[in-house]
Amino acid sequence: MIWNKEMECASREEMRKLQSKRLVELVRYVYERVPFYRQKMENAGVRPEDIKGVDDIAKLPFTTKDDLRDNYPFGLFAVPQRDIVRIHASSGTTGKATVVGYTQNDLDVWAECVARCMTMANVGKDDIIQIAYGYGLFTGGLGAHSGAEKVGATVVPMSTGNSKKLTTMMVDFGATAIACTPSYLLHISEVLREEKLLDKIKLKSAVCGAEPWTEKMRGEIENRLGVKAYDIYGLSEVMGPGVACDCEFHAGLHVCEDHFYPEIIDAKTLTPVADGETGELVFTTLTKEGIPLIRYRTKDLTSITREKCECGRTSARISRFKGRSDDMLIIRGVNVFPSQVESALVDVEEVTPHYLMIVDRVNNLDTLEIQVEIDEKYYTDEIRGIEKITKKIAHVIQQALGISAKITLVSPFALKRSEGKAVHVIDNRKYD
Amino acid sequence: MSAKQLSVFIENRQGRLGEVLSVLKNNEVNLLSLSLADTTEYGILRLIVSYPEKGKECLTKAGFSCMLADVLVVKIPHRTGALQEILECVSDKVSVEYAYGLSTDKADACVVLKVSDIKTARDVLSQNGIETLSTDEIDKL
Ligand SMILES: [Zn+2]
Numbered sequence: 001m002i003w004n005k006e007m008e009c010a011s012r013e014e015m016r017k018l019q020s021k022r023l024v025e026l027v028r029y030v031y032e033r034v035p036f037y038r039q040k041m042e043n044a045g046v047r048p049e050d051i052k053g054v055d056d057i058a059k060l061p062f063t064t065k066d067d068l069r070d071n072y073p074f075g076l077f078a079v080p081q082r083d084i085v086r087i088h089a090s091s092g093t094t095g096k097a098t099v100v101g102y103t104q105n106d107l108d109v110w111a112e113c114v115a116r117c118m119t120m121a122n123v124g125k126d127d128i129i130q131i132a133y134g135y136g137l138f139t140g141g142l143g144a145h146s147g148a149e150k151v152g153a154t155v156v157p158m159s160t161g162n163s164k165k166l167t168t169m170m171v172d173f174g175a176t177a178i179a180c181t182p183s184y185l186l187h188i189s190e191v192l193r194e195e196k197l198l199d200k201i202k203l204k205s206a207v208c209g210a211e212p213w214t215e216k217m218r219g220e221i222e223n224r225l226g227v228k229a230y231d232i233y234g235l236s237e238v239m240g241p242g243v244a245c246d247c248e249f250h251a252g253l254h255v256c257e258d259h260f261y262p263e264i265i266d267a268k269t270l271t272p273v274a275d276g277e278t279g280e281l282v283f284t285t286l287t288k289e290g291i292p293l294i295r296y297r298t299k300d301l302t303s304i305t306r307e308k309c310e311c312g313r314t315s316a317r318i319s320r321f322k323g324r325s326d327d328m329l330i331i332r333g334v335n336v337f338p339s340q341v342e343s344a345l346v347d348v349e350e351v352t353p354h355y356l357m358i359v360d361r362v363n364n365l366d367t368l369e370i371q372v373e374i375d376e377k378y379y380t381d382e383i384r385g386i387e388k389i390t391k392k393i394a395h396v397i398q399q400a401l402g403i404s405a406k407i408t409l410v411s412p413f414a415l416k417r418s419e420g421k422a423v424h425v426i427d428n429r430k431y432d
Numbered sequence: 433m434s435a436k437q438l439s440v441f442i443e444n445r446q447g448r449l450g451e452v453l454s455v456l457k458n459n460e461v462n463l464l465s466l467s468l469a470d471t472t473e474y475g476i477l478r479l480i481v482s483y484p485e486k487g488k489e490c491l492t493k494a495g496f497s498c499m500l501a502d503v504l505v506v507k508i509p510h511r512t513g514a515l516q517e518i519l520e521c522v523s524d525k526v527s528v529e530y531a532y533g534l535s536t537d538k539a540d541a542c543v544v545l546k547v548s549d550i551k552t553a554r555d556v557l558s559q560n561g562i563e564t565l566s567t568d569e570i571d572k573l
Contacts, residue, residue, distance in 0.1 A: 374441060379497035381439035381476055381546075382529060383469055390473075408473050410443050413495040 003119035003151070004112070007258045008313045012306060015314070019261050020053030022286035027051045027060070030292050033078040036071055037294060054261060057284065058272060062295045065098060068237060073099040076291050084290055089137045090236040091335050091402055097137075100236055101290040107146065109287055110239055113256040114147020114232075117245030120254065120311075121207045121230035123177045125152035130173075132166060132180035132188075133210060133333070135159040139240030140210050140333065144179040144232075147242055153177065160184065163191045171200045179207040181333045182217050182229070186364035189224040203227045209234065209241050210333040212321050218250075231320070235298060238283045244318055249310045252317030259287050262316055263295070264304050267325040278303045280325045281318060299326045329425065331359060332366045334403050338424045341370060344400035350378035350389045354415045357405075360428040368405040370397060373412050433566035434502045434550055436484035440477040441497040444470070452477060452496065459490040464570055465544060467532035480505065480534060480544060482571045504545040504553055505534060505565040515543060521560045526553045534570070542570070 002008050010018070028048045030037040040061045041047070050059055068076060077084065084101040091097060102110070123129055129148045133140030141159055148155045156173065158166050160180075167188060169175065178185065185206055192198045203225055209232035221229045233253050234241035243260050244253035255262050264279040265272055273279040281298045301322045308314050329336045338357060345353055352373040360367045372393060380386060386409060393407045416423065442448045449468070456463060462482035469476045481487045484500050491498045508514045519528065527548045534542040542565065547553040554564055 374497055376492070376497050379441055379499055381437070381478060381499060381501055383471060383476060386441070386474070386476070387471075408443075409441075410474075411441055411495055411497050414443065 001119050001122070001124065002312065003116040007256075008116060008254070008315055010258075010314060012314060015257055016054060018258055019286060020055075022258075023054055023057065023261065023284065024048075024051055026284070026286055026292055027294070030078060030294060034076060034292075036067070036076055057261070057263065057295065060284075060294050062270065062282065062297050063293050064297050065237065065299075068098045068100075069096050072096050074101065076293075077101050078292055079103055079289055086142075087137075088139045088142075088236050088240065090139070091337075091340065098237060100139075103289040106239075106288055106290045109259055110143060110242060111146040111150045113239065113259060114143060114242035115150040116147075116254075116256060117207065117230070117232050117242050118147050118151045118153065120245050120247045121177070121205045121232075122228065122248070123148065123151060123153050123205050123207065127176045127205070128154040128156065128173050129177035129179060129205075129207075130156045130158045130166060130170060130175050132158045132160055132178060132184060133241075138333070139234070139236040143234065143240035143242060144207065148177075148179070163188060167191050167195060167197055170203065171197050174202045176202050177205040177207065178203060178227075179232075181210045182208040182213040182221060183211060183332075183361065183364050183366060185221055185229075186217070186224070189221070190363060193224075198225075201225070205230065207232050207245075211330045212323075215250075215320070233318075233321075235300075237296060238285060238293060238298070239288070243283070246317075247309060247311040247313065251309055252305060252319050254309065254313050254315045254317055257315050259285065261286055262304060262318065264302065265297075267299075267301070275304055275306060278322055299324050299328060301325055327425065329357075329359060329427065331368050331401075332403055334401065336368075336401050336403070340400050341397065341424075344396045345372065345393070348389075348393055348396055349375070351375055351393065351409075352412060355424060356415050357425045358428065359425065366429065368403065369408055370405045371408045371410050371415060373415055374409045376412050433564050433569065434554065435480060435505045435544075435565060435567045435570060436500045437503040437544065437546070438479045438481050438484045438487045438491075439499055439501065440479070440491055442475045442477055444472065444474055449475075449477065451494070452491065455490055455494045455496075456481065456487055459486060461487040461490070462571070465532065465534035465542075467530075467544070469530070478530075478532065478544075480567070480570060482567070484567060501546065502550050504547060504550060504557070505570055506543050506545060506557065507540045507563045507565065508543055509540055518543075518557070518562055521562070522547065522553045522556050525549070525556050536570075 031048045044061045086102040089097040089099045135141030206227045206229040218229045232245045234243040244255040246253045261284040263282040267280040281300045285293045302318045306316045354373045356371040358369040465480040467478045529546040
């Protein structure tokens with residue numbers, strides 16, 4: 001099944017024509033409405049009339065997460081607040097959140113894109129789907145929700161955090177689909193096994209995303225649960241989940257190209273690379289009204305192909321992600337930057353600013369340990385004094401990252417200082 | 433009299449305790465008593481040593497967090513209830529944070545007390561005829 005044949009199976013020329021038309025309109029739209037973009041274009045010496053189609057896109061300047069942060073909260077919005085019907089936010093590099101706003105039309109487009117993904121994942125009217133992404137500021141829950149409703153599935157808004165309730169309802173309701181992070185799904189499979197419920201489930205599709213995963217994990221999920229697992233991709237700055245998804249042939253993720261124009265660039269030279277070559281993924285939101293993005297650098301590394309897929313779709317496909325061009329970590333589905341830890345620790349006088357983050361995956365759930373050096377001046381010979389410091393750090397870290405971490409105090413100078421860039425992260429999670 | 437206790441923060445990492453002891457040995461600081469308070473993450477090593485200042489200096493140089501604190505070292509006779517009597521006479525005046533033993537070759541034993549108010553505790557003990565020792569005195573035991 002294909003949700004929107006007209007768009008998903010358009011010929012390459014038709015799609016290019018549509019993208020060009022939308023890009024021309026978008027550039028004029030942001031030039032007139034967003035002072036930030038007007039200024040950036042003026043600095044680059046580009047005028048809206050210079051952009052006649054997607055062939056001219058490289059003339060436009062890039063947008064980054066820092067730009068979103070610098071214009072916190074609503075500086076990049078292209079419509080007045082009265083036209084914004086929803087706000088979402090994700091964590092930024094230095095504590096300040098990245099805020100995105102949606103018009104009603106943006107929400108409709110979002111639901112449309114997720115509906116395409118749900119259809120790719122074989123989810124439709126006859127399905128009962130549990131949405132086990134977090135609901136709230138995070139785009140995962142509400143994003144997947146609206147698309148699942150659009151295809152007419154019976155939606156169970158589980159959110160995260162209660163695995164027992166989830167497995168009970170999965171069995172009692174006879175749920176046929178689930179949307180959650182792949183690591184959470186592996187955890188759920190453990191819970192099902194412990195409760196001896198594995199042979200009582202009716203699950204057939206899993207729509208997994210919000211964190212990097214591998215073919216090996218897919219195999220593991222499919223074997224344990226007897227499901228087909230699909231990879232859904234998105235990022236809140238661009239929209240949320242549903243920007244791209246893979247079909248049953250698992251030959252890369254189909255991009256909703258009529259709404260998001262993808263480019264792959266060399267992260268160092270910032271010049272476009274050829275199809276099939278790995279580089280940083282860049283998106284231009286062709287139809288977004290609330291907070292349109294011009295050439296937004298995702299920092300995700302991948303490659304692109306525009307060849308027709310076996311499933312019949314002609315949309316461009318991006319390969320599984322090969323990493324990041326920055327130091328962002330995704331822990332339990334949450335974006336975490338080491339710089340957030342650094343700035344949080346500055347406020348804790350009892351410790352030095354040296355730290356080491358150790359990320360691991362235990363029983364399929366991400367763990368984060370942060371080692372911090374106790375400042376000699378604040379050392380105390382009483383356990384409760386040390387515990388007080390540990391608790392204080394745990395609190396500021398939770399506030400800064402939005403996830404909890406295990407805090408381990410170490411002696412001064414216990415953490416290695418290297419000549420050049422200090423090592424702040426050890427990621428022991430295996431992706432292959 | 434009060435004595436100086438040297439305490440050291442140690443991560444729960446193999447060989448860390450040994451490192452502390454070898455630093456002290458190499459600097460000819462003699463160990464008179466040792467107590468280790470540990471959690472799953474780290475430990476606090478509390479020591480009575482022959483030269484507390486020197487001990488602190490060399491451990492700090494070796495990268496350890498350490499500090500000196502005043503503690504009471506109380507002589508107690510080897511008989512049932514002796515420690516209990518001592519604690520009873522200070523308990524309504526000060527609170528005892530922690531305590532550990534210190535052995536000597538003499539007939540009497542010693543106990544190290546960390547109390548909330550060392551001066552008051554010492555006064556109460558001396559009024560009751562209970563002797564407290566200085567670091568020098570302990571070293572000579
Ligand atoms: Zn396909």
